Amino acid sequence: MLKKVDHIGIAVKDIESALKVYRDALGLKHEGTELEESRQLQAAMLDCGGTHVELLQATAPDSIISRFIEKRGEGIHHVCFEVDDIYQTLAALKAAGLRLVDEEPRKGVGGTLVAFIHPRSTGGVLLEVAQKTEKQPSTGSG
Amino acid sequence: MLKKVDHIGIAVKDIESALKVYRDALGLKHEGTELEESRQLQAAMLDCGGTHVELLQATAPDSIISRFIEKRGEGIHHVCFEVDDIYQTLAALKAAGLRLVDEEPRKGVGGTLVAFIHPRSTGGVLLEVAQKTEKQPSTGSG
Numbered sequence: 392m393l394k395k396v397d398h399i400g401i402a403v404k405d406i407e408s409a410l411k412v413y414r415d416a417l418g419l420k421h422e423g424t425e426l427e428e429s430r431q432l433q434a435a436m437l438d439c440g441g442t443h444v445e446l447l448q449a450t451a452p453d454s455i456i457s458r459f460i461e462k463r464g465e466g467i468h469h470v471c472f473e474v475d476d477i478y479q480t481l482a483a484l485k486a487a488g489l490r491l492v493d494e495e496p497r498k499g500v501g502g503t504l505v506a507f508i509h510p511r512s513t514g515g516v517l518l519e520v521a522q523k524t525e526k527q528p529s530t531g532s533g
Numbered sequence: 534m535l536k537k538v539d540h541i542g543i544a545v546k547d548i549e550s551a552l553k554v555y556r557d558a559l560g561l562k563h564e565g566t567e568l569e570e571s572r573q574l575q576a577a578m579l580d581c582g583g584t585h586v587e588l589l590q591a592t593a594p595d596s597i598i599s600r601f602i603e604k605r606g607e608g609i610h611h612v613c614f615e616v617d618d619i620y621q622t623l624a625a626l627k628a629a630g631l632r633l634v635d636e637e638p639r640k641g642v643g644g645t646l647v648a649f650i651h652p653r654s655t656g657g658v659l660l661e662v663a664q665k666t667e668k669q670p671s672t673g674s675g
Contacts, residue, residue, distance in 0.1 A: 395581060526618070
């Protein structure tokens with residue numbers, strides 16, 4: 392059901408300082424930084440052998456990442472697993488009694504469908520599941 | 534320098550309960566559970582496309598994992614990256630100003646050499662680097 396670890400999201404106060412560690416000192420490849428206005432954050436993606444480190448910096452004082460850092464300090468915010476069929480995955484997890492943050496998938500960055508699983512169900516880990524949607528059925532011409 | 538994410542270590546109160554989530558509900562492959570007497574913990578390894586989830590349960594009340602859970606609750610304890618040459622990696626990280634927990638590598642499970650990097654240097658993430666030592670130069674006959 393889970394194919395691979397897609398990325399590990401790390402809440403940081405300042406992406407530029409964190410890039411000095413993860414890109415410059417640890418040598419991970421920085422693939423780019425995106426602004427996600429809906430979640431009030433900036434996300435820098437760094438590749439490490441197909442799994443990514445995602446550095447997350449808040450862009451507003453009362454946002455998800457700001458509140459996380461206020462409460463727990465900088466650190467790992469979530470882990471994202473890639474899945475083949477996110478609808479099937481969510482149905483199976485719900486049937487197994489896991490508590491879902493998102494009952495229905497929503498759009499993530501880069502053409503993905505994503506959903507979060509509540510840390511109370513997973514040993515304190517906020518889990519994200521993501522389905523790449525490049526292969527989704529065409530709805531256009533042809 | 535870092536080849537891949539080898540595993541994500543999650544501190545849990547009870548491995549059997551956590552296996553119900555990670556093995557049974559999420560479908561990860563449980564490769565085995567080992568007792569690490571030196572660190573007073575039990576570790577269950579589950580594979581997910583080459584990266585692993587490592588469930589860590591304390592075997593003594595004043596151990597690393599017990600103290601982590603008392604302070605922060607269950608959750609991600611560390612992330613481990615595989616490296617080719619741990620001595621070279623540690624020298625480079627030290628030169629870059631990162632704070633090392635282990636100045637010298639020590640023996641990990643399954644014939645690895647491991648060392649930890651202090652979370653104060655890495656945006657709040659306890660990082661482990663590990664070198665598989667199957668390929669180390671023979672010191673015996675031949």
